[in-house]
Amino acid sequence: MKLACIVHDQVNLVLLPLLGALTVAGLTGHAAPELVTHVFLAYVLADLVWVAAQPEAVPSLPGFILLHHTVTAALLVIPLRFGGRFHTYTCLDGLVELNTFFLIARRQWRGLRQPLSIAYWVTFVPLRLVLYPALVPVFLAEMRAESASWLETLVCVGSQVILTAFNVLMLVLSVLNWRKRHAKPQDGKQQAEGEAAKGPTAAKLLHAGVGVAAAGVGGVQRATVTLRARTA
Known part of the structure; x- marks a missing residue:
């Protein structure tokens, strides 16, 4: 791995837990949600410049x-434009950075790869494959409620759709990488020992994540209704 990648990973291993904690604080009332939006925008723009350069x-x-x-x-421009509960949606979307932390951590901390992989998959499904697509119709309804222009609606809903597609791409790449790592031919005793040493497979971890996600779908819907009621 190149030094530039190692440095970038190490910086994110420090920043991502802080961002994740900030989103949780924003959702639980321990931090202003609008602060979360501004911090996230600053982080995204800084990382954009870093990767571009x-x-x-x-x-x-x-x-x-x-x-x-x-x-x-x-x-992130949308909550800056409309304010209010849209900043809370920043916190919901921002929870995904906890999963990103596990992605980077398992790449850098090889000795902890197995438990970090479990944490990665268990958080991947509910955050990336359930929460993100679940927020698409929510965002559409919110933009209609705000009588937003077609361009604002396109930016808001379209961005969430693209990010959801990006999450699906991550799933595909993760599965392909897992298959590549385990595609080495083995025979007899070596194959039996290899299977015993593998531990949880990606499929099993995905199944575990689905269990967590099933409970989360209703939670997203209830949280949205509560949020609307509070801001009505």
């Missing part, structure tokens, strides 16, 4: 990272 700072696909950050920055 030094593409080797990420292990692969710097173009996709730049696209992701550009779309995220566009989405």
Whole structure:
């Protein structure tokens, strides 16, 4: 791994837990949600400039990272424009950085790869594959309630759709990488020992994440209704 990538990862291993904690604080009333929006926008723009100036700072696909950050920055303009509960949606979307932390941590802390992989998959499904698509119709309803212009609606809803698609791409790449790592031919006793040593597979971890996600779908819907009631 290149030094630039290691440095970028180490910086994010410090910043991402702080961002994750800030989003939780914003959702629980221990931090102003509008502060979360401003901090996240500053982080995304700073990382956008970093990756643009030094593409080797990420292990692969710097173009996709730049696209992701550009779309995220566009989405963060919406709470700055409309304020109120839209800042709380920043906190909800921002929870995904906890999963990003596990992604980077398992890459850098090889000795803890197995427990970090479990944490990665268990948080991946509810945050990236359930919460993000669940917020698409919520955002559409909110923009209609605000009588937003078609362009503002397109930026808000379209950005969330693109970020959801990015999460699906991450799933595909993660599964392909897992299959590549375990594709080495083995025979007889070596194969049996290898299977015993693998521990939880990606499929099992995904299944565990789905269990967590099932409970989360209703939670997203209830939280949205409560949020609307409080701000009505």
